[in-house]
Amino acid sequence: MSTDYSEDKLVEQPAIALFSQIGYDTANCFYEKVSSSDSTLGRETTEEVVLVPKLRSALQKLNPDLDSEAINLAIEELTRDRGAMSLVQANREVYKLLKDGVKVAFENDEGEETDETVRIIDWNDPENNDFFLASQFWITSPSGIYKKRPDLIGFVNGLPLIFIELKKSHGKIEHAYKHNLKDYKTTIPQVFWYNALVILSNGSRAKVGSMTAGWEHFADWKRINSEGEQGVISLETLIRGTCGKQGMQQNV
Template identity: 60%
Template sequence: MSEYSEDNLVEQPAIGLFSELGWETVNGFHEFDSSGKSILGRDAKTEVVLKSRLRPALERLNPGLPQEAFDQAMEELTQDRSAMAPVQANREIYELIKEGIRVKIPAPDGQGETVETVRLMDWNTPGNNDFLLVNQFWITGEMYTRRADLVGFVNGIPLLFVELKATHARLEDAYNKNLRDYKDTIPQLFWYNAFIILSNGSRSRIGGMSVSWEHFAEWKKINSEGEEGVVSLETMIRGTCDPARLLDLMENFTLFMEVQGGLIKLLARNHQYLGVNNAIEALKDIKHRAGKLGVFWHTQGSGKSVSMICFAQKVLRNVPGNWTFVVITDRQELDSQIYKNFAAAGAVTEKEAQATSSQHLRQLLSEDHRYVFTLIHKFRTEKGEPHPVLSKRDDIIVITDEAHRSQYDTLAMNMRTALPNASF
């Protein structure tokens, strides 16, 4: 094999990085030995979930549950979903992985049954999960067999797909000539996928299983906003495939949105991931910040509403408290657009969440809602009257979008009077 081959220059260094990050690594090229027995415990190449890894993980993460619970959970997770649209199948499995699988266990006396939830991941302690990277992994679909460069399994579930090209090859070919073919010929692999990485070593992009090439994004920075951006496979792997980061991206930075044309899966971009987590860190220090959680800069078209959704959803899932988010803009079309984006992502289901008038806003803020969407202008008062205090709660977070032109005048002062203990 040439010293300049894809394997030597791209694949082997990538495998070394995964190993450094704590992944177990296995070469699957000769997975089935001469006797036909798989070193990964598969019965056939059509199987994409490693049951020999999944079951011990379920038993470890769910002590005290009977074996029947694990049987039901594995059957639910691995059932055939070929009749579904791939992105629909992916969303269904994503919810099972994220929230756990509910199973029914008959009572010992035969009278009735209990409902238990089988956890598939330990989101809080990455080290309690089993991380395995297989290179040269064979998968057989209905008609064809394909060999994937790198597949990352967490607790036996194939969450990561990496397609590598030689350093001199066009990165677009990884999408056009390889990924598109794989999604057609071995679709069952992508039912479980968290995200996809395409790379030729120097250029790398990441994206969800349903998006087009144009929506695959670079990942330039691993940690701080101040570090110099580097577009390379090493930055991509360290920034997204470190066990804690991979689980964070899947749990808190993955969105399914109903858009014109159907359901799509979105993965937060590098700046959204870093910015949201910076905001989360500020929130943890909320009592010492005097209501100032910070400023999150975006350029036009860089996904402000996606950042808002990821931030709010991660807070609600991971930070204890009865949080309310008040989302404020200064233009009607922005207010409607952001509300529709939250609704399309399933983050907000209340029809009453969008304030229609100043009176309606006062009603919403005096009640207990997860989200309130409003224009800054609805904090106005008649004839210069002082604005009343609407809530003294200290678990209200105000998020403003493009409201800078109106955040330093009477309306802004009224807003802060109405919510004296909120954070902004």
């Protein structure tokens, strides 16, 4: 009888199951259809990292009194090309939009100039947001030269806020930082414009940090909930503490 000790069997699949337990919709996107007419997730190309149908649906739900022009302008601002910026600048700009909303100006139905702020995430009631985990999600570099497939990406309202890189159970998670993460930041930088959390793990050990953090600033996570309940250092503890709907609101 053969035993599967692969990264997918021992680390990735339990992580996906856990995200499902904490309320995320999940999908294996290895065979995702990407096109302008028949697209699984609404992407027209694999260079796109925002799931626009999910984003549009969330914005309409969170801003029921705004017309479609305001929603369209907010989506344009969120998805515009920030390739001329540094990763830090782009990430900081998007973070401000997530926190404060997107200010848009347009003509209303009466032809009057109108200013509105479009809410992107409901920070008070996490259940009002859309949580989705994609595994095996293909991303093409802006240059078109590279095509990468990160392990797991967590989306909130269609925006890729969580980036997870997994190693085999006996693998060193520092390798995930020094090799995989650094490579991704160079080849597919657009996914990090939106990033709030980076998680590196081999299942038993797990660390969390920001997109800009050096390895020494990636931290173990022992806290499970806001009351300070303690747990062992593991991927499950970290996911429950940082990616659970309540935890995600507190840690972004």
